[in-house]
Amino acid sequence: MDEQQLLEGAKAVLEANDHGNFTVPASGIYPHQWLWDSCFIAIGLRHTDIDRAQKEILSLLRGQWANGMLPNMILGTGRQGRWPNIWRSWINPNSPDGVNTSGITQPPMLAEAIVQIGGKLSKAERHSWYKKTFPALLKYHEWLFNERDPHGEGLVLQIHPWEVGMDNTPTWMAEIKEHSQPLWITAIDKLHLGPLLNIFRRDTHHIPAGQRLDIIDALVLYSTLRRLRRKRYDFDKIIDHSMFAIEDLAFNCIFIRANQHLEDIARFIHKPLADDLKDRIKKSQLALEELWDPMAEQYFSRNFVTHKLINQSTVATLLPLYAGVGHKGRAKALVKLLEDKHLFGPEYPVPSVPLNSAWYKPTGYWQGSTWVNMNWLLIDGLRRSGFADHADVLSESTLEMVAQSGFNEYFDPSTGKPAGAKNFSWTAALIIDMIKAA
Numbered sequence: 001m002d003e004q005q006l007l008e009g010a011k012a013v014l015e016a017n018d019h020g021n022f023t024v025p026a027s028g029i030y031p032h033q034w035l036w037d038s039c040f041i042a043i044g045l046r047h048t049d050i051d052r053a054q055k056e057i058l059s060l061l062r063g064q065w066a067n068g069m070l071p072n073m074i075l076g077t078g079r080q081g082r083w084p085n086i087w088r089s090w091i092n093p094n095s096p097d098g099v100n101t102s103g104i105t106q107p108p109m110l111a112e113a114i115v116q117i118g119g120k121l122s123k124a125e126r127h128s129w130y131k132k133t134f135p136a137l138l139k140y141h142e143w144l145f146n147e148r149d150p151h152g153e154g155l156v157l158q159i160h161p162w163e164v165g166m167d168n169t170p171t172w173m174a175e176i177k178e179h180s181q182p183l184w185i186t187a188i189d190k191l192h193l194g195p196l197l198n199i200f201r202r203d204t205h206h207i208p209a210g211q212r213l214d215i216i217d218a219l220v221l222y223s224t225l226r227r228l229r230r231k232r233y234d235f236d237k238i239i240d241h242s243m244f245a246i247e248d249l250a251f252n253c254i255f256i257r258a259n260q261h262l263e264d265i266a267r268f269i270h271k272p273l274a275d276d277l278k279d280r281i282k283k284s285q286l287a288l289e290e291l292w293d294p295m296a297e298q299y300f301s302r303n304f305v306t307h308k309l310i311n312q313s314t315v316a317t318l319l320p321l322y323a324g325v326g327h328k329g330r331a332k333a334l335v336k337l338l339e340d341k342h343l344f345g346p347e348y349p350v351p352s353v354p355l356n357s358a359w360y361k362p363t364g365y366w367q368g369s370t371w372v373n374m375n376w377l378l379i380d381g382l383r384r385s386g387f388a389d390h391a392d393v394l395s396e397s398t399l400e401m402v403a404q405s406g407f408n409e410y411f412d413p414s415t416g417k418p419a420g421a422k423n424f425s426w427t428a429a430l431i432i433d434m435i436k437a438a
């Protein structure tokens, strides 16, 4: 596929997945609206149809809870959306009337999407676009700080791996398995009964089981959700019962960048942020450095309860480049990891875990595969951190991989072969953005 064909192909994917005011991630397997998917999708759509990009973002806001939370999913209502509703979000009084949502959030990419769209508008249009979206964005960020950083330490915590968008990432899987895996799941694992349960899965009707997360991981995700649901998604109750929580590195990096955008937006529309909020924003940038492990020379996520770093290397390790690493030596150390062919630098980078990880499987979902959204974040971060050449190389290999393999959900880092859902929206959207930005 040449560049023009790639562009046309990407547009066709987005059109096919368009449900009017929002875009599904892929038809069949993902029939709902997801928070960070829509943000990435809007970043691509802004090049082809700016009104539709704005609509994508505004449609996300209908799911906002009264406390400010933006849910990771707004459930579809059409024929495709007839999944059993495992969330029952109405059990929490903050959930919106008449819109079924999940009860947890996802990485706060909203500010990035708003600003990227703003960059395509005239000054006057940008002003009204920012004014329109600012109240919801501000409320969301305030909720994150107030509810998810209960001790005011600077980092926000997450309560389910789905909040991080990297469902079975080793960081979370290792912690849950060590601290809070229910006995019934351990028994299923020990007795090797997992494969029998695969018949109850819906995802494997669409994608070969070998390319999805394994059944034990899937059960862990589901049982974690059930615990949150039992507490009616009431954060105080969840934390009081000392269910484990993680200050996730990827989530916090995205939040730090989002806060920089929030400040820019506020400045642009002359709506100064409260001093308290400004202080918290400053603090979170500094707190990121507490996640640096000098022995491993990497950043890690931290267990909120034990306050210990979780020594699992994943693609999140590199995301401080996107947040903005204050420390030049550390930024360089990350770039070195990225260059290393035995870690994060195979033929089609960036693998979701390094090649030397015990978790690594080439099509292991978030345990090995290359994802285009992670590449987009890193390309953007590398460019802003003074590594423009690295950004160009990563952008080229990503474009080559998708041109060869199609707009899949994820890819084998060694061969570039496609895996997961076909015609995946954020892959298409971010390819449009990479072409247009080149």
Ligand code: GLC
Pocket (backbone or CB within 6 Å): 025, 030, 034, 036, 037, 164, 165, 166, 167
């Ligand atoms: C999977 C991914 C998540 C994404 C969702 C919809 O759960 O792990 O990041 O938002 O699918 O595409």
